[in-house]
Amino acid sequence: MTPDGAPADAPDAGYLPATDMPRFLREMSAFVGLDEADVALVRETAPLVLAREAELTAALYEHFLRFPFSAKFFLGPDGEPDAERIARRRHSLARWLRQTVEAAVTPESAYALLMMGLSHSHRPQGPGGVVPSHLMVGAMSLVQTALARAFEQELGDPRRALAASAAWNRWLLVQLAALQLGYLPARPV
Numbered sequence: 001m002t003p004d005g006a007p008a009d010a011p012d013a014g015y016l017p018a019t020d021m022p023r024f025l026r027e028m029s030a031f032v033g034l035d036e037a038d039v040a041l042v043r044e045t046a047p048l049v050l051a052r053e054a055e056l057t058a059a060l061y062e063h064f065l066r067f068p069f070s071a072k073f074f075l076g077p078d079g080e081p082d083a084e085r086i087a088r089r090r091h092s093l094a095r096w097l098r099q100t101v102e103a104a105v106t107p108e109s110a111y112a113l114l115m116m117g118l119s120h121s122h123r124p125q126g127p128g129g130v131v132p133s134h135l136m137v138g139a140m141s142l143v144q145t146a147l148a149r150a151f152e153q154e155l156g157d158p159r160r161a162l163a164a165s166a167a168w169n170r171w172l173l174v175q176l177a178a179l180q181l182g183y184l185p186a187r188p189v
């Protein structure tokens, strides 16, 4: 029985997302309307996105350094940007991007997202402490905007650029939903 009295095996009993991340990602993808055409578009635009990987990660970290509340995670003991740490973080972000362009839900990629969320939300030590969830939302918005501009510049056809942006927006927010799980109490959905 669940706390509200429903039998645990009832069809709507729910499940803990962290116990079945591939299911969570599949259900979120269906909910935002990410269909096969979107998946194909994400994969087709992968070379364009990856060609801009260095530019994109540099722009994001420049942006983070502009605000004291996001810069504090990347400063050294002297209060100056820690170049080595920033290079490591840019490398991690690029790794995520390379996985994301594949637009595939595998157990490995799904649980990697959960771990990624946890590494931001459960961070009592380390410069800056826990990364607030709203900055994760903001960062995803920055990625969306950068990609929309890239598609507008590179794809020529405005309708195709719009379709690519829409597909990426759906997929990025599915990713964001998974990253947010690290911040939320474990609760059946």
Ligand code: HEM
Pocket: 064, 069, 070, 071, 073, 089, 092, 093, 095, 096, 115, 116, 119, 120, 123, 126, 128, 131, 135, 136, 139, 140, 143
């Ligand atoms: C689109 C959103 C973001 C993505 C995809 C992302 C991706 C990543 C990845 C892949 C890692 C490595 C984690 C691991 O090894 O498991 C990481 C670590 C980290 N990120 Fe992010 N990140 C995002 C947003 C942010 C923001 C907004 C901040 C702060 C302003 C931030 C600060 C950090 C820090 C401090 C770490 C090191 C965590 C630790 O101590 O292990 N990230 N990020």
